[in-house]
Amino acid sequence: MKVCIYGAGAIGGYVGVQLKRAGVDVSLVARGPHLEAMKANGLKLIIDGEERVEHIACSDNPADLGPQDYVIVALKGHSVPGVVDAMQPLLGNDTAVVTAVNGVPYWYYYKHGDQLEGTTLESVDPGGKQWKGLRPERAIGCIVYPATEVVAPGVIQHVYGDKFPLGEPSGEITERVTKLSEAFAAGGLRAPVMPNIRDELWLKLWGNLCFNPISALTHATLDTIASDPGTRAVAKSMMLEAQEIAVQSGVNFRVGVERRIDGAGAVGAHKTSMLQDLERSRAMEIDPLVTVVQEMGRLAGIPTPTIDIVLALVRQRAQIAGCYS
Ligand SMILES: NC(=O)C1=CN([C@@H]2O[C@H](COP(=O)(O)OP(=O)(O)OC[C@H]3O[C@@H](n4cnc5c(N)ncnc54)[C@H](OP(=O)(O)O)[C@@H]3O)[C@@H](O)[C@H]2O)C=CC1
Numbered sequence: 001m002k003v004c005i006y007g008a009g010a011i012g013g014y015v016g017v018q019l020k021r022a023g024v025d026v027s028l029v030a031r032g033p034h035l036e037a038m039k040a041n042g043l044k045l046i047i048d049g050e051e052r053v054e055h056i057a058c059s060d061n062p063a064d065l066g067p068q069d070y071v072i073v074a075l076k077g078h079s080v081p082g083v084v085d086a087m088q089p090l091l092g093n094d095t096a097v098v099t100a101v102n103g104v105p106y107w108y109y110y111k112h113g114d115q116l117e118g119t120t121l122e123s124v125d126p127g128g129k130q131w132k133g134l135r136p137e138r139a140i141g142c143i144v145y146p147a148t149e150v151v152a153p154g155v156i157q158h159v160y161g162d163k164f165p166l167g168e169p170s171g172e173i174t175e176r177v178t179k180l181s182e183a184f185a186a187g188g189l190r191a192p193v194m195p196n197i198r199d200e201l202w203l204k205l206w207g208n209l210c211f212n213p214i215s216a217l218t219h220a221t222l223d224t225i226a227s228d229p230g231t232r233a234v235a236k237s238m239m240l241e242a243q244e245i246a247v248q249s250g251v252n253f254r255v256g257v258e259r260r261i262d263g264a265g266a267v268g269a270h271k272t273s274m275l276q277d278l279e280r281s282r283a284m285e286i287d288p289l290v291t292v293v294q295e296m297g298r299l300a301g302i303p304t305p306t307i308d309i310v311l312a313l314v315r316q317r318a319q320i321a322g323c324y325s
């Protein structure tokens, strides 16, 4: 099985080391000092008090790596449209594209089965570039629950978690998704195949939608946002608006809003990725996590007043910091 991880940063690097240890023919697309460090010294994963170093084929030129069975896209959501052309040499006739990216992926309305079937979302897939260039038939959904960090070029620190639920947009249990799940499991990563990956997607997005922008505005950690009555109320209001949009399109939430907020709070004094990006002057994932829910609300005719307010504020905060344009 040939697997290329496109964007071997915090999450892609973690998955890459674990798949390599499972004997998968894995390669990485990366860039800059991180790529140079991996070429020189291998990729180091620090996990459970142990250092695991793997020497994995890596390049900033996908043409060096050739067609794959699976391409796991582990970029920030806003970076994906920009790599569609560069990704082409990795795509053979049967290559699957696995979206290990927070937020709503380009394939969302593929095999969706209602009047929005085939719709592309401008906030995540401007001009339908991914839909046309990667194609929805290739897509396998992947939800990322673990937390990891690039602590130095070539070095990934695992923080918590090992779960990456997978699923076909159609909900079918195909051979390709089953084989991928088995490869993840062989690498010590729990990757159950879900019959409705959109349910799982919304459960994760529910948190990112509100905690990420609120943290970027307040600089608070998850425990504080969840326990302060004011920010908890803002988060809850955003989540209820999102829930109405998702439920209208057939999504089932297996936990309630209060339990979901409590679960995020229990993670503790953790800074969301959006706050970390702001503090490091990196592009913030606002469109794939927040703007997209506003866009989906408009498509569904459901108002999103609290999301609209928080989105306006976080966009301005990010623009002033040079982290969003
Ligand atoms: N890290 C975490 O704990 C979690 C992350 N996620 C989600 O997972 C996804 C990936 O996040 P994460 O791993 O943290 O992100 P990272 O920024 O750590 O990893 C992405 C990597 O892709 C590289 N990259 C970007 N563009 C290109 C390009 N054109 N060519 C080659 N390499 C490129 C980046 O390089 P450069 O640094 O130079 O930009 C970076 O090394 C996101 O959607 C995130 O929200 C979800 C849950 C937790």
Ligand SMILES: CC(C)(CO)C(=O)C(=O)O
Residues within 6 Å of the ligand: 102, 207, 208, 209, 211, 212, 270, 271, 272, 273, 274
């Ligand atoms: C920690 C968590 C779950 C916050 O919503 C996250 O996914 C992120 O930081 O992006």
